[in-house]
Amino acid sequence: MNLLREFYLSLLVILLLVCGFLYQFNLKSSSLFTYLYSYKPQQGLEAVLSQGRSIVFLETSDRTKPSPLASCAVESAAQVYPERPVVLLMKGLNNSTQLPSNLSDPAFSFFSEIGNVYFFPLDMKRLFEDTPLFSWFAHVNVSAQSNWLHVSSDACRLAIIWKYGGIYMDTDVISIRPIPEQNFLAAQSSRYSSNGVFGFLPQHPFLWACMENFVEHYDSNIWGNQGPDLMTRMLKIWCTLTDFQEVSDLRCSNLSFLHPQRFYPISYIEWMRYFEVWDTDPSFSNSYALHLWNYMNQKHKTVVKGSNTLVENLYRKYCPRTYRDLIKGPEVSATREMGTGEK
Incomplete structure (x- = not known):
């Protein structure tokens, strides 16, 4: 009996030690588990994107880690498109096991609670396989390229939407209502296309032609040459463009060219208006999303809590978790470091 009692006591001590260890480990690594949940490794990139409906x-x-503005873009999209996967591909996550350097970042914490948000590594070489961009990428001297971060982003967005379909958005685009179109480009101004927002069904021939033109007319020294200029060049080949009438979109062949009001009701010349106080907040009733022109924000204008500026009210309405968790104190930058998808 004494031996049996000693055995049970020893077993109890071991169980208590194990429980204590697991408790301490859980405290120290709670942010790790939070991130692993948000990363959703049980569903691979192909499985998520293969639905052809991703944002x-x-x-x-x-x-x-996403900037507050990128976080707002992702959260607002997840809110507007609750039935569609919202995917952020990050080159900094260079393999399927690498985790962010700051695991306690609040953005990853609240994204873990949003079931349709996914983070994946961006593998450019693999992405460009079976596209006209592969040979270009294999031979380009990255260190010698001007505007490489933006040029590579221009290439990636073409390849991923051509391969899988869905909607691409820059990380300074705040979604406010669903886009009802499948194959579309967004007019930045009359007869000039943006590449900050566009959507197509998988393997649409327009995007294949864009990738061919990307390579044929590649010049990283010209800002926008592989981006909005490329989309505009190809649109002119694809369609006979006319001026917009009132707030109507243009239809051409099997794509739509959406009126500037859909995404650019505030033009790049007036981008500062986002940081002003309006007598009455606009409804943006003709818009699907708002491009905040973060590339223009070279002086890093900030979201000031309690300032009642348009941008603060947009955060509060369309990305409330970002506003709650990332916009703290009297003044926090909306941009901090500018993301490469924020043009």
Whole structure:
């Protein structure tokens, strides 16, 4: 009996020690588990994107956590498209096991609670396989390229939407209502296309032609040459463009060219208006999303809590978790480091 009692006591001590160890480990690594949940490794990139309905964001720098503005873009998309996967591809996550350097970042914590948000590594070489961009990427001297982060982002967005379909958005685009179109480009102004938002069904021939033109007319020294300029060049080949009438979209062949009001009701010349106080907040009733022109924000204008600026009210309405968790104190930058998808 004494031996049996000693055995049970020893077993109890071991169980208590194990429980104590697991408790301490859980405290120290709770952020790790939070991130692993948000990363959703049980579903691979192919499985998520193969539905052809994803909302896709890109980060082609080495950063491993989204800026507050990128966080707002992702959250607002997840809110507007609850039945569609919202995917952020980050080059900084360079393999399937690498985790962000800051596991306790609040953005990953609240994204873990949003079931349709996914983070995946961006593998450019693999992405460009079986596209006209593969040979270009294999031979390009990255260190010698001007605007490489933006040029590579321009290439990636073409390849991923051609391969899988869905909607691409820059990480400074705040979604406010669903886009009802499948094959579309967004007019930045009359007869000039943006590449900050576009959507197509998988393997659409327009995007294949864009990738061919990307390679044929490649010049990283010209800002926008592989981006909005490319989309505009190809649109002119694809369609006979006319001026917009009132707030109507243009239809051409099997794609739509959406009125500037859909995404650019505030033009790039007036981008500062996002940081002003309006007498009455606009309804943006003709818009599907708002492009905040973060590339223009070279002086890093900030979201000031309690300022009642348009951008603060947009955060509060369309990305409330970002506003709650990332916009703290009297003044926090909306941009901090600019993401490469924020043009």
